[in-house]
Amino acid sequence: MTETMDQNYSIWAKRLRENQGIRSLMEDLGQATGHPDEILLGGGNPAHIPEAEQIFQEAFSSLAKDPMLRSLLGDYQAPIGNDSFRSLAADYLSPFFQTNLKKENIAFFNGSQNAYSYLLNLHSGPMADGSFKKILLPIVPEYIGYADQSIADHTFIASPPNVVTTGKNRFRYELNQTTFDLKDVGVLALSRPTNPTGNVLSLSDLEWMEEQTKHRKIPLLIDLAYGNPFPNLIGEEAPVPYKEGRTLSLSFSKIGLPGVRFGIIISDSDTIQTLSSFAAVGNLAVGNLGVYLMALLFQKNILPSLAKNILRPFYESKLKLAIERFTTEFQKMGVDYEIHDPMGGFFLWIRFPSLSISNHELYQLCKENRLFIVSGHYFFPGLNRDFSHTKECIRLTYCREEEELARGAQILAKIVASHQTKSE
Numbered sequence: 001m002t003e004t005m006d007q008n009y010s011i012w013a014k015r016l017r018e019n020q021g022i023r024s025l026m027e028d029l030g031q032a033t034g035h036p037d038e039i040l041l042g043g044g045n046p047a048h049i050p051e052a053e054q055i056f057q058e059a060f061s062s063l064a065k066d067p068m069l070r071s072l073l074g075d076y077q078a079p080i081g082n083d084s085f086r087s088l089a090a091d092y093l094s095p096f097f098q099t100n101l102k103k104e105n106i107a108f109f110n111g112s113q114n115a116y117s118y119l120l121n122l123h124s125g126p127m128a129d130g131s132f133k134k135i136l137l138p139i140v141p142e143y144i145g146y147a148d149q150s151i152a153d154h155t156f157i158a159s160p161p162n163v164v165t166t167g168k169n170r171f172r173y174e175l176n177q178t179t180f181d182l183k184d185v186g187v188l189a190l191s192r193p194t195n196p197t198g199n200v201l202s203l204s205d206l207e208w209m210e211e212q213t214k215h216r217k218i219p220l221l222i223d224l225a226y227g228n229p230f231p232n233l234i235g236e237e238a239p240v241p242y243k244e245g246r247t248l249s250l251s252f253s254k255i256g257l258p259g260v261r262f263g264i265i266i267s268d269s270d271t272i273q274t275l276s277s278f279a280a281v282g283n284l285a286v287g288n289l290g291v292y293l294m295a296l297l298f299q300k301n302i303l304p305s306l307a308k309n310i311l312r313p314f315y316e317s318k319l320k321l322a323i324e325r326f327t328t329e330f331q332k333m334g335v336d337y338e339i340h341d342p343m344g345g346f347f348l349w350i351r352f353p354s355l356s357i358s359n360h361e362l363y364q365l366c367k368e369n370r371l372f373i374v375s376g377h378y379f380f381p382g383l384n385r386d387f388s389h390t391k392e393c394i395r396l397t398y399c400r401e402e403e404e405l406a407r408g409a410q411i412l413a414k415i416v417a418s419h420q421t422k423s424e
C-alpha cells in the first residue's frame with residue numbers, strides 16, 4: 001500500500017493525505033448529520049442572520065432579473081477579474097484603505113483561501129535565484145488553513161509568542177520581538193483578527209515588523225477575512241491601511257456568503273500580475289457570481305452599514321453570551337481554564353492548563369458526545385519548540401444558537417472536569 005502510494009503520489013500529496021487539520025475541520029462541517037443533539041462549534045461558518053440574509057436575497061434577485069445574467073452565466077471572466085470590475089473595486093476600496101488604488105492593485109479569487117494557496121507558494125519554497133525561502137508566522141497560533149498550502153516541505157517557521165495574563169482566567173498572545181528572525185524568510189503571513197484566537201495585532205506591531213522586513217523587501221500578507229472594512233469585527237482596534245510591501249486579502253465569506261467563494265487581493269501590480277498567471281493555470285478564471293455580486297454591493301454601498309448595524313452588534317452579543325455560558329459551566333464544574341482576550345472575529349480560544357489528556361483526545365471525546373470543536377494543536381505550523389499551549393487549547397465558534405452554546409458548554413465542562421490533573 002505504502003509502496004503504491006509512494007509511486008503514485010507526489011511528496012506534497014503524501015503530506016496532505018497524512019496530516020490535514022483543515023480537511024478534518026471542513027469534513028466535520030460537511031458531515032454534520034442534522035441530528036438534533038449535534039452541537040457544531042467547530043467550523044468557521046458565519047451565523048445565519050436574517051437581516052443580512054434579506055439583503056443578500058434582494059441582491060441575488062436583482063442579479064437574476066438583470067439582462068447581464070446571460071453574461072454572468074455564459075461568459076468566462078479574466079483570470080483575476082475583468083478590468084472594469086477591478087477598476088470599480090479599486091475606486092470603491094481606496095478610501096477604506098487610505099490610499100489611491102488602481103485596477104493593477106486588485107485581483108479576485110474563488111475565496112481568499114484560493115488566493116493564499118498561490119500567494120504562499122509564490123513567495124516561498126525553492127526560489128528562482130536558487131535559495132530556499134520560508135513563511136514566517138509572526139504569532140502562532142495562526143489560521144489552520146495556511147498549513148499545508150505550500151507545495152514544498154518545511155516552509156513554515158514560528159516561535160512561541162509572549163503570553164500575557166490580562167485578567168482572571170484571561171490571557172493574550174503578543175508578538176515576541178526577541179525571537180523574531182528573518183533568516184531565510186520569503187514572506188510573513190498573519191490574520192487580523194487572528195483565527196483562532198480573536199487577537200487583533202496593533203498597527204504599531206505591524207509597523208515594527210515592517211521596519212525589519214522593508215530592507216530585505218519581504219512582503220507582509222495580512223488576512224482581513226474577519227477584518228476591515230467588512231465584516232469589520234475588529235473591536236476597538238484601528239483598521240489596517242494599504243501600504244507598499246503589504247498584500248491584503250478580503251473575503252465575502254464572513255459577511256455571510258461563504259457559499260459564493262469570493263475573495264479580493266490588494267497588492268502591488270507585480271504581485272497581482274504574478275497572481276494572474278497562477279489563477280489562469282489553477283482556475284482559468286474567477287467565478288462570475290462573486291464578481292457581479294460585489295459590483296452590486298459596492299455600487300449600492302451596502303457593506304459598511306451591514307457591518308456596522310447588523311454584523312458587529314450580532315457577533316458582539318453572541319460573544320457576550322458565549323463567554324457567560326462557558327464561564328458559568330466551567331466554574332460550576334471546577335474546570336481550570338483561561339480564555340484568550342476575544343478582541344475580534346468569531347472564535348473563542350480556550351486553554352485548559354490542567355488537562356490530563358491532549359486537546360486532540362479532548363476533541364475525540366467531545367465528538368463522541370456530538371459536540372464538535374477544533375483541537376488547538378493544528379494551529380502551530382512551523383513551531384518546533386515546546387510550548388504547552390499546543391496541547392492544552394481548543395477553538396470554538398460562538399456563531400450558534402444560544403441553546404446550542406449552552407449545551408456545548410455543559411458537555412465541554414463535564415468532559416474537561418473529568419480529565420484534569422488537579423482541580424481548582
Ligand SMILES: Cc1ncc(COP(=O)(O)O)c(C=O)c1O
Binds near residue numbers: 113
Ligand atoms: C483567517 C481566515 N482566512 C481565510 C479564510 C478563507 O476564507 P474564504 O476562502 O472563504 O474567503 C478563512 C476561513 O475560515 C479564515 O478564517
